[in-house]
Amino acid sequence: MLSPFDYLIWCAGFLAGIYVVVCSLTRKQFMRYLSVHVYILATAAASVAQFVILRDYGFSSHQYKYAYYYGDCLLTVLLYLVVIGLYSHVFQELKASRYLRVATVMLLLGVAGFSYLVVRHNQHNLTGKFVLELSQNLYFVGAVLTYGLWVAVLKLRETRARLIQLVLAMGVYFSAFAALYALRNMFPNFAFLHGIPPLLGVWLPMAWAYTLTRIPEEARLAPSALAAEAR
């Protein structure tokens, strides 16, 4: 059973996403970060679908669990496309879009192949531990991809504040979820860990809402200097 707090968190994430899309449309910036906006719309659609399934079948039903976990896996794969979209922003001046397209296709084929093998191996047990392992692996791949992107930002001395914050917020999201699912995998009976995913789920729409509405496109940062200072 979901508590009022869970519903509040759910609504906050949904509304933050809608807020970002509406603001971008009114400021005519929707196409600038298209993959980000497409992901946010997909998340909102998934939230509505999950809510309908929750209302019709209940929180403990298999239908809801399948919709929640496998919907989450599909959204994670969609988030890979956001990472690739941000790579194309970072590599814009190097005219590397052809290589990025090839990398995207290879990444998606790799994920599809890996998922097929995992599902085939676990076809009689597609809930429970299996889905935790799959989510943990998908999020970890996302964290590695985002880390690569952050290294590229540092090496190429990218200074666009918006881009930097979009990348870092996504890095926080991917690595937090990967760590969380790994912990849940190790300690499946630790109930505290079950309440964290919805809370973390709000992070990305909130962070992106802040970045896309409060940080002007022309704002600049020096991430390499930040990293150097940190050492």
Place this chain on the structure above:
Amino acid sequence: MIAVIICVASLAALMHFFISYARSLVATYRCVELSDQVRNLAEARSSGVSAGEFRRLRQLVGLCPERADDHFQIQAVGAYYELVTFAGAVVKSVPSVLRWLERERADCAHFAAVALEQRIRYSRSLLEHGSSAS
């Protein structure tokens, strides 16, 4: 075994991303000038807002009507401030690191002062909007 490796690597990456994210937030507002009113509230000296003012400024920010999109960022910088304060307590014996940590804390306090300024401006706009509507 794989879960342990993923957990450790992800936690390390999380720490790195979170610190960089919080620092990027703070850095964005580092050059923003404060109004005289907020400088007085923050008890700012010519060198800037004192690091120790962060918690008080955050309480003042909490008293103002909330803007929908800055709550998480203030929380994130708050967490970073506490992390830096904790690190300062651990590495007391290294003066150069302590100086750097103090600068980071002062930047966090400046961020809180800017957030306070934005919220005051937002409150004023709400009041003006309310009075013009009535």
